[in-house]
Amino acid sequence: MGNLLEGKTILVMGVANKRSIAWGCAQQMLDQGANLVFTYQNERLKKSLGKLIDDENSLVECDVASDASIEAAFTTVKERFGQVDGLVHAIAFAPKEALEGDIMDVNRDAYAMAQDISAYSLIAVSKYAAELELLKNPASIVTLSYFGSERAIPNYNMMGVAKASLEASVRYLARDMAKFGVRVNAVSAGAIKTLAVTGIKGHSDLLNMSEERTVDGHSVTQLEVGGACAFLMSDLATGVVGDTIYVDKGVHLI
Numbered sequence: 001m002g003n004l005l006e007g008k009t010i011l012v013m014g015v016a017n018k019r020s021i022a023w024g025c026a027q028q029m030l031d032q033g034a035n036l037v038f039t040y041q042n043e044r045l046k047k048s049l050g051k052l053i054d055d056e057n058s059l060v061e062c063d064v065a066s067d068a069s070i071e072a073a074f075t076t077v078k079e080r081f082g083q084v085d086g087l088v089h090a091i092a093f094a095p096k097e098a099l100e101g102d103i104m105d106v107n108r109d110a111y112a113m114a115q116d117i118s119a120y121s122l123i124a125v126s127k128y129a130a131e132l133e134l135l136k137n138p139a140s141i142v143t144l145s146y147f148g149s150e151r152a153i154p155n156y157n158m159m160g161v162a163k164a165s166l167e168a169s170v171r172y173l174a175r176d177m178a179k180f181g182v183r184v185n186a187v188s189a190g191a192i193k194t195l196a197v198t199g200i201k202g203h204s205d206l207l208n209m210s211e212e213r214t215v216d217g218h219s220v221t222q223l224e225v226g227g228a229c230a231f232l233m234s235d236l237a238t239g240v241v242g243d244t245i246y247v248d249k250g251v252h253l254i
């Protein structure tokens with residue numbers, strides 16, 4: 001337990017269950033004294049999130065595929081909790097057929113959907129956070145990326161293309177959100193078995209390959225990723241802007 005985030009309220013988007021990377025972020029931020037508010041995608045995921053969080057008041061519906069849903073969610077968060085000090089965006093989706101075979105198998109609809117949910121949504125939440133003055137000045141936004149943005153990882157295909165967009169969006173947002181006192185960064189996490197990963201064909205091979213390439217033979221944990229997220233939310237990170245920080249136990253080195 002520390003006090004790095006004491007007095008800060010942080011909005012966490014993307015906890016599906018206890019294996020979610022966003023849940024690792026939440027645990028580390030709670031441990032540093034933060035107050036947390038959570039968004040969930042739909043009623044099914046609300047049930048799952050409700051198993052982790054007792055306080056229904058701190059749960060707000062938000063489907064990032066819809067501008068109206070983002071606007072309504074942020075309005076509710078501001079009404080209930082006032083302005084917040086940070087926002088964690090741990091959201092991605094691509095249709096199954098875009099996560100197997102050759103990249104040429106990705107059709108227009110799958111491409112558009114993956115880009116919309118996994119990359120554009122970061123721009124959309126930043127836009128509404130700015131317009132609705134949801135974030136304090138200063139504040140911090142952290143998103144989650146993966147090494148498949150830079151290398152051609154088997155089957156990761158469309159999500160790799162979306163993560164490249166996401167990391168570029170982080171840089172442009174960092175430039176343009178600075179006028180509101182908002183820092184924007186990404187954490188590039190190593191492979192962890194979550195619900196999202198199981199959508200990738202041959203995900204067990206991906207997880208094994210990733211573990212073999214760590215410097216010590218042990219995959220990064222969701223809490224280790226969460227630790228970096230807590231740091232980026234804190235005032236210790238005021239100089240870190242527009243960056244993508246690897247938290248993958250060195251997989252990107254080899």
Ligand code: NAD
Binds near residue numbers: 021063092190193
């Ligand atoms: P997860 O399945 O636990 O979380 C994904 C979340 O995205 C879920 O909560 C889901 O509800 C949400 N989501 C999807 N579509 C949405 C929509 N339309 N509106 C609102 N929410 C929506 O999986 P995770 O692995 O914890 O994923 C979190 C982030 O971490 C993703 O961006 C993922 O790409 C990234 N990431 C994961 C890994 C890994 O190995 N698990 C590695 C690096 C980066």
